[in-house]
Amino acid sequence: MIGWTLTALLAGLGFALYSYLAKIFTYWTKRKVPGPKPTLLTGNFGSNLMGNKSIGDIADQVYQDYRDEPVAGTFVMTQPLLHLHDPEIIKHVLVKDFQDFHGRGIYVESERDPLTAHLFNLSGKRWKELRAKIAPTFTPAKIKYMFETMKECCTQLQDFVEAKAAANGGRYNADIREMQARVSTDVVSSVAFGIQSNSLKTPESEFRRIGTKVVEPTVFNSIRLMVLFFLREIAQKFQFTITVTEIETFFTKLVAETVAYREQNGIERADMLQMLMQLKNKGFVQPREGEEAEPVPEDGQPGGKLTMNEMVAQVYIFFIAGFDTTSATTSLTMYELTKNHDIQEKVYQEVQDVLKRHNGEVTYEAIMEMTYLDKVINETLRMYPPLPFLNREVMVNREIPLTNIQVNKGTRIIVPVRALHHDPQYWPEPSKYDPERFSEEAKASRPAHVYLPFGEGPRVCVAQRLGLMQVKVSVAMLLSRFRLEASEDTPAEVEFAPRSFVPLPKKELKMTLVSRQIAAA
Template sequence: MMFQRLVECGDELKLCLENIAGRGEVIEVKDILARFSTDVISSCAFGIECNCLKNENAEFRQWGRKIFQPSIGQIIIGILSNTAPVVLDKLKLSTLDSDVSKYFRKMVQETVEYREMNNVKRNDFMQLLIQLKQKGSLDSEQGAEDRSDEEFSGTGETADGLSMNSLAAQAFVFFFAGFETSSTTMTFCLYELSVNPDIQERLRTEINTVLEKHDGKLSYEAVQEMSYLDKVVSETLRKYPPLSSLMRQCSKPYKIPETDIVLDKGTRVVIPVIGLHLDPKFYPEPDRFDPERFSEEEKQKRHHYVYLPFGEGPRICIGMRFGLMQTKVGLVSLLSKYQFSVSKKTPVPLMFDAKSFILAPAGGMWLQIENRRMK
């Protein structure tokens, strides 16, 4: 089952930090969490065991880095894709590095061909895509555990059959959503929990209580019961959305309310996600980390579309559920055993990496890690 592999990766993450926590050392958590995310994605999406937690120079990790550390040329192309897409079409330029694109397509094609030739089946995201490719829909006779895989992988839909290019593209989006975005969300979350130890302790109490109820085992149902964890992750994504803005295109003419401005069909619109998330009109004291903003009562007070960490509507990120579950499993694995605090090397206030494709801390994230104190 895909979720069980997530839990196994979480256990490996705990083990990786065991000696460091025993000495109460200060560590750079962003890179470790990125390696954890790579292990999760490579296994759950592609069926590849790359062991990045043990080998930080694993090939899969190196190719993943290239996506989020673009060259100057790729940055310029990225800007053109939003401001002058016609130029890219004329010049036949792609926002994605051609070598990266070839690597992922080759890997997906080889994985699919091997599984089809050898009748290999695994409970992972790639198997769901292969099923869509072959049948155009997912089997209806699945157990509850397999359906939970669909729920957080975002593939619970039918299709007319996926071509190899479409299959590779879907796998890449899944990789993109779960690789760096989940690791940076966990990074920012641990930072806020270190700065706000009372919130960290309340979350740890919930984690321990729920795990005890489930005989110490982390299950899909156990994570779903952790309501405060959901609030903490949601508040982290509010303050630190992976993408600071979204680009959308009008599908029909639209008149902006209370103005005379009409956006024609085909007009490109930039949605300032971070501007919405930090607007005091929607979130009073927006710089304060307050998970209670996401209580059911508080959520009812504001418009649904002022919270857009994954986009919304038919173009919402297909890897959203998986990314959230990966983030939650990683946090539960860490906080059930360790506690985090600020150190002299912790950046306060935070500075962001201006060269990063997604919102990321400049210079990494240095936090002190210790074994949790038993009461």
């Protein structure tokens, strides 16, 4: 009798759970929004939770299956997720109606998990005030002061490669992704902290080890990103800690010790940490001599001073973005130049011509004049965007712009950047590497919001100028002294790790750097 009662109870609970989930999964069908059928418990993202596909891969597939629809609906477990496919709707959400879609819906816990409280994650008043404080850190004038640090690190890279090539008849077969990750770590550790990490020559350096640990494509990191981006409510309910303790300890200790040392010894440097220290002590970034004070942005007031936890969080995201996305873009640009010798030669000629006008000196002004190199990097960012999607949160109950679809406050939105970047409707032969897509004529011929490597609107990446400058300096300085050639280990196509959030190759990305000096001798 007890057995039958227990069986009936379990059956009843199972039916109740099924009915509850089935009702939740009518969210999009009630609104006549097309989309793939969800699976109980995991929704449409079970393959991500299993580590077989990234969130970006799933967003790409939804775009391919529903490309002719302006929007599509999916579920992350039981959380509704709206995919935007129409450029005009995207423009409204990111720019015109930004006030109703400004949140990211990302998990933030500033006390228990302080490294989550950085500019990329925050929403609302906290984001607005912090954005107003941080923006003056990345003006052209400030980047110009950081330029010499980038140049110094890239000079060390030139000398490193030249020494390796000299020992092998003028040729160096390198894993360009790893090499660029190491030099980018050197750049960002110096630009951010004024610390020489020496990762290029010492791959086992602490900075490089921590950087690798943060972004390695593990099952844990894949699930962590899913929770961070789309399952905030679950993380809050169960008091999850997203950040690995070792990583939090490293950055907290690093910032605290560096700040204390500088303040005790009266040391000032033209780096990001110094500007964050000014925000901590004064509430604003002090203009340098001969530099005008930055106006307060219209979308926010500077507000109070930064706390130490807020400083650490901003340094953390700056470090991760600075070495990971930048090194990915640099190495993939070099990979495409290896495959496209005519484009490589055109970039090299531009570098030579510009440097001649500047007496052979690599200066900030010289790099800014390399406009064809800009097109090349833009094309790399089209083919391999740093982030495969943008995410937003609906802040009020309202209709999605240009539709009659009513959505609830808290509904998550995804803009499939990588899929848009490969849509032949906007980019003929999307698999072809063609920098002329970014001529003024070509840009004017397509919708404005189908190219989004840094986002768009008030939440556009605040550090994009700095990242682009770092890529340009590295590519220009390497090409000025080395020719890029495919080796027997260079892949015909790059395969990316499915669990990685950024474009991380599955295997080594090898190519040969040939010394122009030795070849000419």
